[in-house]
Amino acid sequence: MRKRFKKWVMGRTDVMDRILDDASEIHDQPRETIKKQRMELVREMEERPGYERTVEAEQKGFYLIYHIVAVISCILLIGVLLYTVAMLPRYGEENTRADEVVERYVEHGLEETGAVNIVSGMILDYRAFDTLGESHVLFTALICVMILLRVDHKNMRSEYEDYYTVLSDRYYSLERDTIIRTMGKILLPCIFVYGIYILLNGQNSPGGGFSGGAVMGTGLIITAAAFGFDRVDSFLPLRVSMWMTFLSLMFYSFAKGYVFFTGANGLENHIPKGVPGAILSGGLILPLDIAVGLVVAGTMFGFYSLIRRGNIGGA
Amino acid sequence: MTYMTEIFKIIMLVLLIICAVSVNLTRGLLKAVIIFMSYSSIMCVLWVLMESPDLAITEAAVGAGVSGILFMATLKKIDAEKEDAREEEPEDGRERT
Numbered sequence: 001m002r003k004r005f006k007k008w009v010m011g012r013t014d015v016m017d018r019i020l021d022d023a024s025e026i027h028d029q030p031r032e033t034i035k036k037q038r039m040e041l042v043r044e045m046e047e048r049p050g051y052e053r054t055v056e057a058e059q060k061g062f063y064l065i066y067h068i069v070a071v072i073s074c075i076l077l078i079g080v081l082l083y084t085v086a087m088l089p090r091y092g093e094e095n096t097r098a099d100e101v102v103e104r105y106v107e108h109g110l111e112e113t114g115a116v117n118i119v120s121g122m123i124l125d126y127r128a129f130d131t132l133g134e135s136h137v138l139f140t141a142l143i144c145v146m147i148l149l150r151v152d153h154k155n156m157r158s159e160y161e162d163y164y165t166v167l168s169d170r171y172y173s174l175e176r177d178t179i180i181r182t183m184g185k186i187l188l189p190c191i192f193v194y195g196i197y198i199l200l201n202g203q204n205s206p207g208g209g210f211s212g213g214a215v216m217g218t219g220l221i222i223t224a225a226a227f228g229f230d231r232v233d234s235f236l237p238l239r240v241s242m243w244m245t246f247l248s249l250m251f252y253s254f255a256k257g258y259v260f261f262t263g264a265n266g267l268e269n270h271i272p273k274g275v276p277g278a279i280l281s282g283g284l285i286l287p288l289d290i291a292v293g294l295v296v297a298g299t300m301f302g303f304y305s306l307i308r309r310g311n312i313g314g315a
Numbered sequence: 316m317t318y319m320t321e322i323f324k325i326i327m328l329v330l331l332i333i334c335a336v337s338v339n340l341t342r343g344l345l346k347a348v349i350i351f352m353s354y355s356s357i358m359c360v361l362w363v364l365m366e367s368p369d370l371a372i373t374e375a376a377v378g379a380g381v382s383g384i385l386f387m388a389t390l391k392k393i394d395a396e397k398e399d400a401r402e403e404e405p406e407d408g409r410e411r412t
Binding site: 117120198206207215300303304308 | 372381
């Protein structure tokens with residue numbers, strides 16, 4: 001090596017000469033074969049029956065119609081949406097059509113629902129049926145993702161496939177990252193306490209089931225990213241999360257069914273409203289908040305877990 | 316004070332539009348996801364300015380947190396980050412060793 005370097009410094013030989021030649025020999029060979037294969041493919045395509053007509057149509061601008069139609073439909077959609085937005089009442093302006101409902105909610109909301117936070121009173125008392133549908137949509141979405149991404153011995157192509165994917169995920173996962181571990185140790189208690197606070201205080205302050213559940217689901221995802229899925233599995237195995245989601249949805253359905261039944265038939269409602277402002281107030285709002293929050297947290301973590309390892313919890 | 320809030324709101328709305336347009340114009344998928352997450356953060360501030368803090372909490376947790384994480388996990392699952400790197404590689408014809 002040193003001799004060659006000396007020779008090169010003295011100007012007798014070019015060190016890079018052989019190396020460059022070798023490299024070009026190595027790398028050009030497959031490129032030429034690839035080129036040949038591509039040329040053959042192009043020839044095959046040209047020899048196909050409908051090829052000439054397709055080329056003619058392309059040259060005549062037949063496929064231009066698709067572009068034109070796409071642009072026109074985009075512009076139409078933008079126009080329709082902007083027109084609809086222009087029809088909406090301005091922010092904070094008086095709206096005569098919706099005034100009746102708004103007045104009812106603002107004036108009688110506190111005494112009818114027992115919730116200081118009128119938004120919670122709306123989504124979990126007046127419009128509880130919508131929220132029931134939303135929770136079921138989340139549950140259905142989780143089931144659909146599970147059908148697509150669940151990995152078990154039935155849909156594995158070979159017995160090694162799962163092993164290798166898990167191994168590669170472990171290798172590239174963030175569990176070894178010191179920054180994420182340390183930040184997780186500092187942040188996770190705050191995130192969980194904040195999530196539980198939002199969940200339990202939904203009837204008194206901004207927040208509620210969906211927000212608190214989303215914050216807690218984010219906390220579960222950070223736990224899985226920082227300390228590994230085993231840590232989450234230790235307190236939330238598959239059976240627990242499934243029963244949790246199922247019981248939450250069942251409780252929501254039966255509790256709201258009772259309320260709808262009594263309300264529709266003019267019967268007396270036996271659920272106590274409590275003192276407005278206390279934690280145990282608002283009638284059914286607090287338990288329903290907890291149910292929705294558990295469903296949302298389980299769904300958020302379930303999506304992440306299914307995408308990362310193809311399973312929700314340790315079997 | 317309200318004057319300052321109006322100016323701040325307008326700045327945030329302009330940033331929102333810039334984010335929304337640049338998500339479409341960015342080539343790298345990972346960059347697009349990060350811009351989308353910043354869009355959600357700006358939207359979170361705007362929800363607070365529009366006096367709906369419960370929506371702001373949800374937007375921060377779902378829009379800026381979970382959906383971005385899910386996008387990134389999906390990109391990793393389909394090896395999209397490598398595709399991005401291949402696109403940005405200079406076209407000298409040689410494979411990387």
